[in-house]
Amino acid sequence: MNHPRKPPEQRLFDPSSFEDETTWRTLNTHDPGIFKDKGCYYTFSTDAMYREKGRPPFRGGVQVRRSKDLIDWEWVGHALDGVPEPAKAWTGADGLWAPDVIKLQDAYLLYYCASRFGTRQSFIGVATAACLEGPWTDLSEVIKTAEGDDLKVNAIDPNVVFDKEGRLWMTYGSFFGGIYIAELSPSTGKLLHSGIGTLLARRERKVREGAVEGPYIVYHPQFDYYYLFVSYDSLFTNYNVRAARSRTITGPYIDYSGHVMTDTETADPSQIGLKLMGGYRFSDAPGWLAPGHNSVLEDNGAYYMVHHAREEVNKHCFHLHVRPIVWTEDSWPVVSPERYSGEPLRIISANEIAGEWEWIIHDPRADAIVDAKSLSLRPDGSIDTDTGSINHGWRVVYQEVVELQLSSHNFGWESQEELWTCRGMVLPAWDWERERTTLVFTGLTDTGIAVWGKQIRQLDAK
Incomplete structure (x- = not known):
């Protein structure tokens, strides 16, 4: 499989570099x-x-x-x-x-x-x-x-x-x-x-x-x-x-x-x-x-x-x-949840996608940092949620395009429950938080809300 390479180390909040712009x-x-x-x-x-x-x-x-x-x-x-x-x-x-x-x-x-x-x-x-x-x-x-x-x-x-x-x-x-x-x-x-x-x-x-x-x-x-x-x-x-x-x-x-x-x-x-x-x-x-x-x-x-x-x-x-x-099927731009690390686009199989994921919904009303929520994609096409809704699920539409059925209540939305249909692409990426390769998802709901996902553990990972 084509995976991104490990990028150069990036030291955050590094006071030793503040005075020397050549190190920035x-x-x-x-x-x-x-x-x-x-x-x-x-x-x-x-x-x-x-x-x-x-x-x-x-x-x-x-x-x-x-x-x-x-x-x-x-x-x-x-x-x-x-x-x-x-x-x-x-x-x-x-x-x-x-x-x-x-x-x-x-x-x-x-x-x-x-x-x-x-x-x-x-x-x-x-x-x-x-x-x-x-x-x-x-x-x-x-x-x-x-x-x-x-x-x-x-x-x-x-x-x-x-x-x-x-x-x-x-x-x-x-x-x-x-x-x-x-x-x-x-x-x-x-x-x-x-x-x-x-x-x-x-x-x-x-x-x-x-x-x-x-x-x-x-x-x-x-x-x-x-x-x-x-x-x-x-x-x-x-x-x-x-x-x-x-x-x-x-x-x-x-x-x-x-x-x-x-x-x-x-x-x-x-x-x-x-x-x-x-x-x-x-x-x-x-x-x-x-x-x-x-x-x-x-x-x-x-x-x-x-x-x-x-x-x-x-x-x-x-x-x-x-x-x-990357661009949605109806020609809208969406961006990767992770920074670029040389990863090539490639077709992702359903077997690779099944696993534990973290998800971020970019609420247009949000005034603060949005926390990721954990939802697992099961091999049978269901999504492990705390609501038990039968409407949740996922499928590979074609190649790397994936469709999800998600509930707003799983992401802390206090309004009446909304069921979202979300389509986007699964991409290889470098996980900058965990310092390893992973898969990410980026797409839009049918109401025009950007959704990010990152795989934390593949189904067959130990």
Whole structure:
């Protein structure tokens, strides 16, 4: 059988590495943008680090890391020497946030933003280089916003993407007025037209002060959909990733339940957007808090979600996570419960699947880490539950696609019992909590709730 290999050891909350950025690897990666170039993968991320009281501030300039396999990451350095002067003068920022990189003709463009936390005094700029590792030359402003102006949007979190016709767009924005998209010039990489562009997503101000940010758009040619990923809620506590899709890059973006991502009137705010993941905890290890602000990599037809997450034991320590994305039968993305470790997709037999599993239901209403619940998949197709319901069961639909019948009461839902039909894929994975190979499940219920599973013990294991 094809199993993932053991990844390099990852030491969590390791004070010995705080002062030496060359040892960080995944540590201190926040809001990562991903780009593949000449056989290497690069992340560009926010100027952020774990800081104890009394320590000097970390210098800015965009953090850069490199990997040959998406697993073992090494520190490259800083793309820029601090905050460029125009952005510094406008915002007073000490560091740069949420960068994104594209290649335009023969040059690379690095989009960055500067702001003061919780304000709209913000600046998106762009730099250029002939080589991805620099040196970078600042080209200054793409768009800026100010406290008290009438633009509504907040000029942070740029993501730059080509549409299927080859036109260039930037989606951006955070909190306040929501997420927008504006067309860019193919020659300059700056705004093609004046104005703020088209609204793609927003939330009511009274809901976490309108917390929607970190937009990222991916076009999938097989499905002919543009997928919009955003992060909801507080980046320190209950951050979570949501998705919607559209036939056109400028929207409207519709979620699994048919809600438009700009709807602040007719639907429960917690139900807008397909929630792909939030904070979670499997047994035998601390959990991960507030995963979010993702980018997406397409690599020879395989897709990966690249995001940060915080250690449960210390929310000020955050790491880079890379997870495989697979697609449901009706063309929705779902992500692996475990981080990528080089595992190839393969057909999984029913005999391999039977065993003890832990399950996580990504409740869209959850404001805290979700704990895994234990349910066993029996060889006869039944599921061992504490309710004794005859409606529970599982079956292999075809190849690695599995269907489950689950009850909401098994996962602590206090509302009237719901019986879910859930379809998803079983994948080989590395169990980062137990440090061994395993199988995982990722899929959606018929009501659009993301379900994760991880096999703890195979039926014939001793």
